[in-house]
Structures are given as structure tokens and as C-alpha cells.
Amino acid sequence: MRSTFTIACRGSWLSLAQAEIFKKKVAALFPGVALDIAIIETSGDKEQSKPLHLVEGRDFFTREIQDQLKQQRADFAVHSMKDVSSLDFFNEGHYAVIDRELLYDVAIFNKGVIDKIRNGEKIIIGTSSPRRSNMATGFLQKALPVLSDKPHVIEAQSIRGNVDTRLQKLHNGDYDGIILAAAGLNRLLKHPPAIEKVSGLLSDKKIMVLPLFECPPAAGQGAIVAETTHDNTDAIDILNAIKNEPLTNAIKEERVYAQRYGYGCSQQFGVFHLDTKAISFTYASGKDGNAAAFTEWDFEAMIDVENKTVFSCASYMKDFFAHDLIADAVIDTNAQAFFIASHKAVHNSTLQNSIQQKRVWAAGTKTWYELAKKGIWVEGCADGLGFENVQAVFKSPLINIAANEIQIITNTSSMQHWQQDGINAVGTYTLVANLSTEIKDKIAAADIIFWASFQQYELCKTLIKKDALHACASGKTASLLKKEGLNPIVFPTIKAFNDWYNKH
Known part of the structure; x- marks a missing residue:
């Protein structure tokens, strides 16, 4: 050679x-x-x-x-x-x-965007991609914190140049925010000639890692x-x-x-393939x-639903538990970041004010949107794929959150499971069984049950047929069901199951 x-x-x-x-x-x-x-x-x-x-x-x-x-x-x-x-x-x-590197797109804002949001002023986002313009601006309408009764006004404008050039244009005030690939930022933050300038341009910015399902990346990103x-x-x-x-x-x-x-560069869709511990899948939207508009999933779900009774707990989320809010719940003020498992976990002004001063991540976009309504800046989410799914994001140079700096805020039952795994977690509300006779009868008759949470299974496990098949989304629910000795059919997310079931 x-x-x-x-x-x-x-x-x-x-x-x-x-x-x-x-x-x-x-x-x-x-x-x-x-x-x-x-x-x-x-x-x-x-x-x-x-x-x-x-x-x-x-x-x-x-x-x-x-x-x-x-x-x-x-x-x-x-x-x-x-x-x-x-x-x-x-x-x-x-x-x-x-x-x-990471698949995600990232929205990076000047700090002055907070005042613009509060005053109801137009927010100018720089992006060179129609895909990002359409998806990201629509997402940001719901994801930016609500700080007044005025709706968010977001306008996408073209931006060109290398990553550092675009960051400089943002820093100069040509835009209020720009959208870049997380991969490029992480690589530059590890490339010696670029580290000082790029880290300096990012040092006073506010960041949002855009969710994969609402803002899927370009093929091969x-x-x-x-x-x-x-x-x-x-x-x-x-x-x-x-x-x-x-x-x-x-x-x-x-x-x-x-x-x-x-x-x-003219396309208006994104696609990504993801290999998780529980399932491999491709998503395009x-x-x-x-x-x-289109949305497509590609994954294997080895379930035959023909002539079977299927019960999806995800369709009855409010019918399993009532929520007993803990008024004097105390979170770890030494934590640098909080992972919010449900918006219900942040249920009073004390909790809201405490987490507002730190970095906030959400379990999924539903929780993100609800936190945004409370005026909280959310940095990113786990896309409903579970806490494990964002560990690589936390470790990346762009985000840089150490494992011991994070506290999960959830319910008291889930808190115990997290703590058993050595993860800092706190419960700010308790799940109180609220199961109707109708739901009990449906679970007892089901041949296939899709569990939206492990707590649902725990509540109902004495009702289930011995030969019933179990299904769930990837993440903590899947791992806990496996610890129970079950072999659940795993779907990427709850939405993936719903889309799959509606076609079957």
C-alpha cells in the first residue's frame, strides 16, 4: 500500500x-x-x-x-x-x-429574545432551509415561553455562511435566533482552531434543542x-x-x-433512523x-391483532389515576438542570420559580408546551423516548450537563424507580388509583394491552389474562416491564403505537 x-x-x-x-x-x-x-x-x-x-x-x-x-x-x-x-x-x-454526531437541529437565540417575547415583538429567525423554516417556526410558536398575553410573532429569514459566520451574524444582532445542526456545533467545539471563537459566540446565548418528531433533520444529517x-x-x-x-x-x-x-435544500421534510436499546425505527415527516403533509413510520411490530381484543391505556390516560399534589414538595436547589417527567409535577409558583432559574428539559413535547405556558424556557426534550435517550445530548459539548447535575421531577411512584437506579429524583405529586369498573372490565377482556406507563400495569396486573400480550413505548416503561419478567412488544413512542393501530 x-x-x-x-x-x-x-x-x-x-x-x-x-x-x-x-x-x-x-x-x-x-x-x-x-x-x-x-x-x-x-x-x-x-x-x-x-x-x-x-x-x-x-x-x-x-x-x-x-x-x-x-x-x-x-x-x-x-x-x-x-x-x-x-x-x-x-x-x-x-x-x-x-x-x-447528534441528529438534532438547534435554535440559538440572543438573550434579548426574552424581552421581545415579553413585549410581543417580531422574532427574526435565520435559516437557509425551507424544512427548518416551516417546521421550526411552527414549533417555536408553541415552545417559546409565554410571557404576556401577546402571541409569538416569528418570521424566518434567509441566512448563508459557515457555522461560525452564522453565529457571528446572530451575535451582531442581524437575527434574534438562528437554526443550526447540533452536529456541526459539537464538532467545532472539539476542533482546536474553532473552540475559542465558537464557544465565545455561544457563551451568552439561549438554546433550544429542537425535538426530532416535530422538527426531523435532513436525511444523513x-x-x-x-x-x-x-x-x-x-x-x-x-x-x-x-x-x-x-x-x-x-x-x-x-x-x-x-x-x-x-x-x-428545497425540500420541506425531514427523516431520521434511530437505533435504541428497545427498537430500531425510521421516521419521516x-x-x-x-x-x-405526510408522516411515515418504519419499524417492526410483531403483533397479530386479527380477531384479538386490543386495549390501549394511552386512550384513557385520565381514567387510571387522580393526582394528589404535594404542596410542600421540595426540589434539589443544588441541581443545575431538571428533567420534568410531566407538567403536573410543576404545580405551584414555588416549584415554577425554582426551576425557572435552572436549565429545564422535558419528557416530551406535550410537557414542553405546558411548561412554556407557565413562562418556563425549556432547553429540549426526550421526544417521548425516555430519559435514557437524551444522555448523549447531555454529554455533548454544546449542552454539557453532567449526570450528577440533573434531578428528575416526577410522581412519587416513579421517583422510587429512578432512585433505585441511582438517579436523583423527587416526587411532587402522588398517583391515586381512580379506576372505573368499565376500564377494569376492558383490561380483563383484552388479549393485547398497550401500557402508557408502568404505574398503569402495577395498578391492573391482577386483572390481566395470563396469556395476554403486553406492548408499550420505549423508555422506562419498557425496562420496568422487562424487570417484571414480561416480554413487551416495544413501539418507538405512544404516537407510533396509535398511528400503527389506526392502520390495523
């Missing part, structure tokens, strides 16, 4: 950070190989006057780099996967998906792909050695939807080429 190779990539800090990740992957397996970087200016770099979705053509940030391969001026091209819109990318040449030509055998050997097969498979799942609904 040759000892020296050339990598072609763009000249932005982010592109160079991705090239360095590629170099480290290669060095770990081929310590004798030297890799030089050739910086290429692409058409996307040259044309900065228009929003990308108005620029004609495709592959604005990859075409010239790929040309270097074809002209044998470089051995490898390193790209952000979401920039590769070629329909036949996986069918041509040789490639390796080598790394993936957060992934790095490297490619070479079919006749560069030494380069092919290197790519085959560093290729990450699970990531490659995830990207392929996402690109199925990109092929169906379209690639490029947005608008197709005819501006028709």
Missing part, C-alpha cells in the same frame, strides 16, 4: 474538523499512512447571495470535490452526508460512512462520508476498513425517503413535492 494520500474537502472549519476525524480513523488502523488535505472551493461556497433552495442545480458543496477524485488529483473526498444529493451515490464508486474512485484500490482498502456498517445502514434507511420525496 502507498504511504501518502490526499483528502479533498471544503475549507470551512467544520469541513476541516470532519477531515481530521477521517484522518484519526485512518491513523488508528493504518499508522504508517500520511494524509494531506487539499482545500477545494465549491459552488456553494462561491454563491452566497441567494438562499440555497433558490440556487439552480444539485450538490453545491460536493461537486467540485468529487471532480478532484475523477481527475485523480485526490484519493479521498470527505463530505457532510446531508450535502450529498446524488441519487446514485450508494450505487457508484466506493464510500464509507465513518461517523455520526450529522454523518460524515468519505469516498474514492473504483480504480483506487489502496484507498478502497482503507475505506473498507474504517466503514461503520450500522451507520451506513441507518443512512440508507433515511435515503429511501429522500429518493421518494426528493433531495436538496413534512411536506412532499406537492406540498401535501
